[in-house]
Amino acid sequence: MRWYCEEQDYRMISPARLKTWIEQAVVIGAALSTVTSIVVTVLFMAFGDEIKSQVQTFLGIDELATKADVAEVRDGLEQVKGEDRIIYMPVGHSYVEEPVNFGEVIKAHLVMRRTARGESCVFIEGQSLFSDYRRIPFPGSKVSPIKQIGEDTEELYIELRHPEVLSPGRIKLTISMKYECNGVTEFDETRAIFFYLTEGN
Numbered sequence: 001m002r003w004y005c006e007e008q009d010y011r012m013i014s015p016a017r018l019k020t021w022i023e024q025a026v027v028i029g030a031a032l033s034t035v036t037s038i039v040v041t042v043l044f045m046a047f048g049d050e051i052k053s054q055v056q057t058f059l060g061i062d063e064l065a066t067k068a069d070v071a072e073v074r075d076g077l078e079q080v081k082g083e084d085r086i087i088y089m090p091v092g093h094s095y096v097e098e099p100v101n102f103g104e105v106i107k108a109h110l111v112m113r114r115t116a117r118g119e120s121c122v123f124i125e126g127q128s129l130f131s132d133y134r135r136i137p138f139p140g141s142k143v144s145p146i147k148q149i150g151e152d153t154e155e156l157y158i159e160l161r162h163p164e165v166l167s168p169g170r171i172k173l174t175i176s177m178k179y180e181c182n183g184v185t186e187f188d189e190t191r192a193i194f195f196y197l198t199e200g201n
Helices: 015-059 067-077
Strands: 106-114 121-131 138-143 154-160 169-181 184-189 193-198
Touching (some): 138 154
Antiparallel strands (some): 106 154, 169 184, 169 193
């Protein structure tokens, strides 16, 4: 007895059957996507803090600039625009002395003046914020009210310490500033200053 096996010609699949297969594939894909989203949501609800801790460990981040760290400053800055600013910094005049080796003191020169709106404002304190390639603002050293800026443009020299979590490379520096203006707490921020952080010796 001989057995015959006819090879199916897949080129003869009808358009209707092909359409049915595609529709079924789309339905299955949508179902899998929904299930995956639910699973991820449940995992984050149950293990959110642990997952965050693992991500920080993987990235080598010991302290994130979380909302708790800069919320007060950032909330105030959201309403600061143009003439609402307390200080004015001309573009391209402020800088950081280079080279800057990892772990060294950062010597910053800030060129600024007080605006008419900031005439009655008193500088309380500042917070330096550093960002590397990860674009995450890490808090550096605080800035004490060494002096009050006047209405004439002047250069203010300050020394800062960068956070240990920074990676060598191009760094963005800003300083968020807290003021008291006629009994009301208000905020402003310097223009971004960029410099290169090297690994050093």
